Amino acid sequence: MSRNEPGPVSDPRRIRALAHPVRLALLEVLVLAGPLTATQAGERIGESPTTCSFHLRQLAKYGFVEEAGAGPGRNRPWRVVSLGLTATDVGGGAESAIALQALEGLLVDRWMGRIQHWMRTRHSYPREWQDAAGITQSLLYVTPDELREVLAELMPLLMRHAERFRDRAQRPAGALPVEVVAFAYPLAPHPEV
Numbered sequence: 019m020s021r022n023e024p025g026p027v028s029d030p031r032r033i034r035a036l037a038h039p040v041r042l043a044l045l046e047v048l049v050l051a052g053p054l055t056a057t058q059a060g061e062r063i064g065e066s067p068t069t070c071s072f073h074l075r076q077l078a079k080y081g082f083v084e085e086a087g088a089g090p091g092r093n094r095p096w097r098v099v100s101l102g103l104t105a106t107d108v109g110g111g112a113e114s115a116i117a118l119q120a121l122e123g124l125l126v127d128r129w130m131g132r133i134q135h136w137m138r139t140r141h142s143y144p145r146e147w148q149d150a151a152g153i154t155q156s157l158l159y160v161t162p163d164e165l166r167e168v169l170a171e172l173m174p175l176l177m178r179h180a181e182r183f184r185d186r187a188q189r190p191a192g193a194l195p196v197e198v199v200a201f202a203y204p205l206a207p208h209p210e211v
Contacts, residue, residue: 027103028110033117035080036105037124040065040073045082045098049183050195053086053095101180102173129199147194157205165202172200 027033036042043063048054051062056071063070074096077083086097105121107114133153140148160168176198182188183195 027105028108028114030110030113030117032080032082033105033107033110033114033121035076036082036103037117037121038073039124040069041077041082042124042128044070044073044077048083048096048098049101053097055093055095057093059096101183102177129197132197133199151196169200169202 027036036045040063043065044059047059047062051058054062055067056074057067059065059074060067060070074083078085078096082099082103083096084099086095088094105118107118110118136151140151143151158165158168182193
């Protein structure tokens with residue numbers, strides 16, 4: 019797995035390691051502004067350096083972050099290992115299913131909070147950002163295999179500019195971090211249910 023490609027996570031311990039609000043906030047801030055020390059990350063997410071240090075070590079234990087070289091004194095900057103992530107309970111049993119449900123619940127709450135914040139504040143952005151951002155919805159009649167294909171085709175498109183998170187020199191003037199969230203789920207119950 020390259021540093022920018024998402025790797026599947028099905029181990030219930032790894033999924034549970036992510037299912038914590040502080041850990042999700044740390045991953046997000048490291049993607050947006052990393053590498054950061056626990057103190058720097060704490061200032062950005064409103065947590066103490068001690069709390070951030072503990073959660074960064076937990077994320078490192080499960081392979082989501084790593085030390086980004088030695089800093090001055092006791093400062094240890096951290097960075098994310100991969101910019102994308104796919105979590106699944108396939109093959110993980112009931113324990114993975116429970117962990118995944120907790121993680122997905124936290125993620126959806128965070129995403130909905132951010133889209134609601136955008137909707138409240140979009141008029142404070144320049145007109146070009148107001149025109150470029152949006153909400154779109156599609157309805158497809160597909161089989162499970164076709165749905166997997168659709169999602170697999172989206173990933174390379176969404177990761178096309180991923181290096182800009184690591185290499186600030188590749189960011190064009192006026193670029194901002196933009197979140198794209200895609201949900202894919204059946205609308206009707208399965209006919210055998």
